[in-house]
Amino acid sequence: MRDVAIIGVGMTKFGQLGRVTSRELIASAAVEAMNDAGVTPKDIEANYVGILSSDFFEHQMHSAPGVPDYLGMHNTPSTRVEAACASGGLSVMHAIMAVAGGFYDTVLATGAEKMTNLPTNHVTEGLAMCADDVYELSLGITFPGAFAMVARAHEAQFGTDAEQRAAVAVKNHKNATKNPLAQYQKEITFEKAMNSIMIADPLRLFDCSPITDGAAAVVVVPWEDRHKYEGQAVKVRGFAQASETMSLHDRTDITSFNTTKIAARNAFKRAGLEPKDIDFAEVHDCFTIAEIVAIEDMGFFKKGEGGKAALNGDTAADGHLPINVSGGLKAKGHPIGATGVAQIVEVSKQLRGTAGERQLSDVEFGMTQNLGGSGSTIVCHILERGD
DSSP states (O other): OOOEEEEEEEEOOOBOOOSOOHHHHHHHHHHHHHHHHTOOGGGOOEEEEEOSOHHHHHSOOSOTTHHHHHHTOTTOOEEEEOBTBTHHHHHHHHHHHHHHTTSOSSEEEEEEEEOTTSOHHHHHHHHHTTSOTTTTGGGTOOHHHHHHHHHHHHHHHHOOOHHHHHHHHHHHHHHHTTOTTOSOOOOOOHHHHHTSOEEETTEEGGGBOOOOEEEEEEEEEEGGGGGGSSSOOEEEEEEEEEEOOSSGGGSSOSSSOHHHHHHHHHHHHHHTOOGGGOOEEEEOOSBHHHHHHHHHHTTSSOTTOHHHHHHTTTTSTTSSSOBOTTOHHHHHOOOHHHHHHHHHHHHHHHHHTOOGGGOOSSOOEEEEEEEETTTTEEEEEEEEEOO
16 A cells, blocks of 8 residues: 555635535635645546535435536546545545555545535434434434433443533634634633533533534645645545444443544554554544543543543643644534545644644644544544655
């Protein structure tokens, strides 16, 4: 396998973006990424696009060909990748594998979702279809309910309380104030987070990520060819995917996602690194409890210590392991198919030193964790600062 570089990144504003399609959003992010890399559409040999459900949200099946169509890349292979909320991360992983395996030399990985076309109850139903339709959705379990059970179990076993969960929300909203592309750029207080309306006990409104439109894109090439391009290269050191049962009831422990443990362990092995080597991470905080579980399962904190780490400031932008300096899904927004790609964009910017006001100092290794379903799919990437 060849070593791989990310040489171009692009991302739209996240939020409620009005009358625009996911393919238009992808085109915008992709043009930015290609311009950043110094390549043109004719240089792109393949595209992988992470989209959860353009058919549900936009009444459009067969969405992958829409990307090269809108970019003028006619006859360029384009493949839709769907893995629930991990669709974007998996699209990047497929692009990396395509280049690493020598199938292509210049690949575009994109992701998008246009979600605000539908009312909230319809979006909730659509997302719930990423869980087990037979044993969960048919009984009324949606994702807020599923993660509420995770939160209750974690609280019962480790004492992870509402204040610790609120610490995640407060931190990520503060981080988002320095991200001009974030959906929400306003700080919240502990009092506001802990007294917001109940969504699924014990999760309240500010424990939950929003409904979002947006897109993100990256350009991937062989590491050995990085100097042929204008873009500042970031090296892909490790990546891995893991899968788990669809239903929570089939698992022996719901205070942890075994998929995150496996994917993180394999990504570390491929990279030749350990959790202590990582300087910062972007993890999948679709709910505040999800961030807490992720940073424990990835080996950054002992089991049961993730909530305390947030409350103590260990995961703040100025803490010893910054988590979600972009604002995370919680405040940056969560356009399903774009999320995993946007995580790669953020880590790449940080490693390049181009993250603006939220730039971290002296970072060499960054990591992402992108979750699909209730942990049924996990994709992890480890990136390294380039030369």
